[in-house]
Amino acid sequence: xxxxxxxxxxxxxxxxxxxxxxxxxxxxxxxxxxxxxxxxxxxxxxxxxxxxxxxxxxxxxxxxxxxxxxxxxxxxxxxxxxxxxxxxxxxxxxxxxxxxxxxxxxxxxxxxxxxxxxxxxxxxxxxxxxxxxxxxxxxxxxxxxxxxxxxxxxxxxxxxxxxxxxxxxxxxxxxxxxxxxxxxxxxxxxxxxxxxxxxxxxxxxxxxxxxxxxxxxxxxxxxxxxxxxxxxxxxxxxxxxxxxxxxxxxxxxxxxxxxxxxxxxxxxxxxxxxxxxxxxxxxxxxxxxxxxxxxxxxxxxxxxxxxxxxxxxxxxxxxxxxxxxxxx
Amino acid sequence: xxxxxxxxxxxxxxxxxxxxxxxxxxxxxxxxxxxxxxxxxxxxxxxxxxxxxxxxxxxxxxxxxxxxxxxxxxxxxxxxxxxxxxxxxxxxxxxxxxxxxxxxxxxxxxxxxxxxxxxxxxxxxxxxxxxxxxxxxxxxxxxxxxxxxxxxxxxxxxxxxxxxxxxxxxxxxxxxxxxxxxxxxxxxxxxxxxxxxxxxxxxxxxxxxxxxxxxxxxxxxxxxxxxxxxxxxxxxxxxxxxxxxxxxxxxxxxxxxxxxxxxxxxxxxxxxxxxxxxxxxxxxxxxxxxxxxxxxxxxxxxxxxxxxxxxxxxxxxxxxxxxxxx
Numbered sequence: 001x002x003x004x005x006x007x008x009x010x011x012x013x014x015x016x017x018x019x020x021x022x023x024x025x026x027x028x029x030x031x032x033x034x035x036x037x038x039x040x041x042x043x044x045x046x047x048x049x050x051x052x053x054x055x056x057x058x059x060x061x062x063x064x065x066x067x068x069x070x071x072x073x074x075x076x077x078x079x080x081x082x083x084x085x086x087x088x089x090x091x092x093x094x095x096x097x098x099x100x101x102x103x104x105x106x107x108x109x110x111x112x113x114x115x116x117x118x119x120x121x122x123x124x125x126x127x128x129x130x131x132x133x134x135x136x137x138x139x140x141x142x143x144x145x146x147x148x149x150x151x152x153x154x155x156x157x158x159x160x161x162x163x164x165x166x167x168x169x170x171x172x173x174x175x176x177x178x179x180x181x182x183x184x185x186x187x188x189x190x191x192x193x194x195x196x197x198x199x200x201x202x203x204x205x206x207x208x209x210x211x212x213x214x215x216x217x218x219x220x221x222x223x224x225x226x227x228x229x230x231x232x233x234x235x236x237x238x239x240x241x242x243x244x245x246x247x248x249x250x251x252x253x254x255x256x257x258x259x260x261x262x263x264x265x266x267x268x269x270x271x272x273x274x275x276x277x278x279x280x281x282x283x284x285x286x287x288x289x290x291x292x293x294x295x296x297x298x299x300x301x302x303x304x305x306x307x308x309x310x311x312x313x314x315x316x317x318x319x320x321x322x323x324x325x326x327x328x
Numbered sequence: 329x330x331x332x333x334x335x336x337x338x339x340x341x342x343x344x345x346x347x348x349x350x351x352x353x354x355x356x357x358x359x360x361x362x363x364x365x366x367x368x369x370x371x372x373x374x375x376x377x378x379x380x381x382x383x384x385x386x387x388x389x390x391x392x393x394x395x396x397x398x399x400x401x402x403x404x405x406x407x408x409x410x411x412x413x414x415x416x417x418x419x420x421x422x423x424x425x426x427x428x429x430x431x432x433x434x435x436x437x438x439x440x441x442x443x444x445x446x447x448x449x450x451x452x453x454x455x456x457x458x459x460x461x462x463x464x465x466x467x468x469x470x471x472x473x474x475x476x477x478x479x480x481x482x483x484x485x486x487x488x489x490x491x492x493x494x495x496x497x498x499x500x501x502x503x504x505x506x507x508x509x510x511x512x513x514x515x516x517x518x519x520x521x522x523x524x525x526x527x528x529x530x531x532x533x534x535x536x537x538x539x540x541x542x543x544x545x546x547x548x549x550x551x552x553x554x555x556x557x558x559x560x561x562x563x564x565x566x567x568x569x570x571x572x573x574x575x576x577x578x579x580x581x582x583x584x585x586x587x588x589x590x591x592x593x594x595x596x597x598x599x600x601x602x603x604x605x606x607x608x609x610x611x612x613x614x615x616x617x618x619x620x621x622x623x624x625x626x627x628x629x630x631x632x633x634x635x636x637x638x639x640x641x642x643x644x645x646x647x648x649x650x651x652x653x654x
Contacts, residue, residue: 068403102436111435118402119435123426129395130427136396137403140355140381147399160422163392170387325437326472328495 011219013287017296019061019218020282023053023275024297026077028304029086030249033076033093033107036308037253042094044106049077051216051248054274055180056081058221059148059241062229068116068134068147070127073108074180074247075120078150083115086307096314103317104325118147124185125158127151128177132164135175135238146174146232148225154185156199162206165238169207174232176225179242180215186251187259200242208238215243216272219281246272330515337507339481340370340446343488344408346517348378351406354492357384357393358410358446367412368448368507394420394445398428401443401497408492411447413459414501417467428497429472440495444488450503450541450591451639457627460635462540462590465597467499468568474498474522475568479543481511483566486520494522503541503591523570527579531561534585534649537576537602538564542589542621548642553649560649568598576602577609584615587649589640594622619652621645 030048037046049056052074060069060081071078079089084100092099093107100110111119118134121127131149138145155161156179168175179199183190196202203210209231213224221243228239246268250257257265282288334342348354355378356371362385365372375383386393390411397409411417417424428441451460468475474496478484484502491498528543529550538546543564550560563579565571580586586606590598599620606618624638 070399100436101434101438104436105434109434111431111438113402113435113438118399118439119431121427123422126422126427129392129423130399130402130431132392133396133399133401134403135399137400137405140400141353141404160391160395163387163389164395166387166389167392167396171384326433327474328432328437328440328442 010285011222015061016278016282016287019057019222020275020278020293021296021300022057022061022081023218023278024300025086025303026053026056026080027275028300029080029089030076032304032308034249034253036094041312046093046107046253047074047251048247048249048253049074051268051273052180052182052245053077054218054221055178055215055243055245056150058218059178059225061222062225063146063148065115067145068118068131070118070131070147070149071120072127072150072152072155073120073122073124074152075108075110079110079112079117079120082117084110084112084117086303087310090307090311091314094311095316096311097317097321098310098314102321102325125151125155125160128155128160128164132168132173132175135168135173136171138174139171144233146176146229148176148178150178150180152185153179153181153183153190153194153199156202157194165206165208165240168238172235172237174235175238176228176232177238177240178225179240180245181242182245182247184247184251184260198242200240203240206240208240210240210242212242212244215245216274216277218274218278331512332515333510334481334513335507336481336484336502336509336511337368337370339485339513340488340502341372341374343485343492344371345374345377347489347492348374348382353404353406354408355382355384355405356408356410357386357397359386359388359412361385361410366410368504370507371410390416390419391423394423395427397443397445398423398431398441401441402431402439406442406492408444408446411445414447414449414463415458415461417447417463424467424473424497425470429470433472441497442495443497444491444500445497446500446502448504449501450505451623451628451635452505454630454632454635456630460628462592462623464499464501464568465592465601468598472497473569475501476522476566477501477540477568478566479528479540479564481509482513483520483526485513486518487522487566489519490522493519501540505541506544520566522567523572525563525565525572525575527561527575528564529560529562531559531583533559533583534561534587534653535579535583536560536562536587536589536645536649538562538589539568539598540591542591542640545640545642546589546645549645549649552642552646556650558649558653573605573609577606580606580610581613584613585649585652586614587619587621587645587652589621589645591623591639593625594620595625597622616652616654619648621648
């Protein structure tokens with residue numbers, strides 16, 4: 001049977017704008033977190049998502065509000081992309097009572113169950129069990145919800161990945177495993193500690209479909225995830241998506257990144273900045289003008305500044321709240 | 329109240345069956361829990377009664393399926409996960425300790441984790457060092473978890489129903505030597521609240537505080553002591569978290585002597601914690617230091633001649649009690 005190749009339809013302009021806005025939100029949020037951190041306005045650690053925005057935004061724009069995600073220690077991007085609010089996130093990062101977790105989680109544990117964010121996780125690979133369990137729950141409750149499990153190339157070497165994806169396969173669970181391969185597990189190159197060239201290749205051994213995507217291309221990321229989501233909703237089981245990406249900052253704020261070359265970093269910033277790439281695409285497709293893109297950047301900048309003001313002005317939790325929220 | 333005679337395992341089976349009938353979000357997962365009804369036969373008949381959607385035979389992947397049970401509990405289900413041997417819980421520590429115990433707290437109370445993890449414990453079957461451990465103290469150490477440790481069929485049923493209805497992660501310890509033990513169980517619907525100790529035998533001369541199968545051993549010890557004119561009271565906390573401090577302390581205040589008996593290793597465990605509680609709250613009533621009886625400080629050995637001396641026996645408990653009274 002002859003196959004006619006469907007003409008790819010251009011993504012609607014409002015989706016392009018949504019993606020652009022979300023990626024700019026993440027970028028500016030993270031740039032300000034860097035600033036907030038270095039000014040001593042937040043305790044703890046901050047792992048920034050700058051450079052990887054297309055992965056979270058491409059994936060989460062394929063989801064509904066009632067779908068689930070699990071996130072990682074580098075989770076600000078996932079949470080913003082899934083519907084987290086700038087002000088309550090910033091407040092949490094500063095350890096304030098108005099934060100999503102009332103100051104009990106901080107940067108590595110932001111959760112907003114009301115929009116399906118089942119939590120960022122401080123354990124590398126910590127999301128696999130929860131995500132696959134949420135997918136099992138969706139199936140048992142006969143809802144058509146899906147769950148996206150974000151994890152990094154470092155987590156891909158944790159045994160829990162095999163155990164949980166295997167169960168998603170045998171039970172056809174509506175889970176989408178999105179590996180953000182930013183090519184460094186903390187300070188160690190992915191290639192030095194991983195037996196395959198692409199994480200997506202592991203799909204063959206696990207018994208599910210594996211897709212390798214350019215993680216700086218938000219449209220490619222959206223398309224790959226949308227397909228996986230459609231399959232999952234139809235009861236056709238899980239998908240493994242590997243997004244090749246790069247973090248433009250250190251493992252955390254304060255990490256100078258001596259383990260990678262300036263040339264390598266510069267190449268990725270020059271050629272693979274996801275926001276620049278989408279902006280160029282929108283200009284070329286005449287979906288935007290430079291002036292409008294600039295105006296959006298400025299608008300988001302003001303929103304992030306307002307979020308910082310909100311967070312700074314919020315009270316710290318009183319010590320007695322340390323004893324709340326433990327048992328239901 | 330009319331009673332039935334049930335084995336410990338059948339009491340557990342009844343509790344799961346009744347809760348699964350009562351609440352459609354309750355489901356069971358674990359290794360061999362479906363078709364074969366569980367290695368200790370606790371889930372016999374449940375697959376036929378509730379179908380494969382609610383009784384899931386998992387791969388041998390403890391960390392994985394305990395992880396799934398956490399995620400399912402966070403999103404509207406009420407899982408019971410069975411760990412065939414409590415020793416295997418050590419493969420799942422990240423899921424239980426870092427995830428299940430903390431996710432509610434870390435998220436500022438945004439979610440509940442109504443999860444029951446059933447796991448066997450205890451030596452006595454020549455199962456050797458990796459299938460015989462009593463690790464309940466490890467979990468009682470972790471804020472965010474609850475720990476139930478029943479000693480008879482009636483308590484097992486009532487406490488398990490409470491565990492399943494609880495909105496928090498509960499570790500439910502079943503001593504494998506008790507599965508076939510029979511006991512009276514109320515015929516009508518009942519639950520036993522957490523944090524309520526029970527006096528299993530009243531006495532006036534000394535208090536034996538005991539958990540799980542050590543309650544039975546302590547009741548036998550009390551018989552031995554009675555033959556020598558010593559009246560021992562046996563108190564079972566039934567849950568370690570939450571702990572009914574009041575009943576334990578009141579008993580010791582009454583008798584003036586206390587021996588704590590638990591099958592976990594003695595050092596840094598349940599006996600030390602309960603002895604410390606008694607000394608903090610009943611010091612002025614004590615006529616001797618609190619004594620402790622626990623498993624020997626070795627991995628559980630295989631050969632019966634090696635294994636049994638490492639587990640507290642009624643004789644050992646009685647001797648310890650007598651020595652305490654001088």
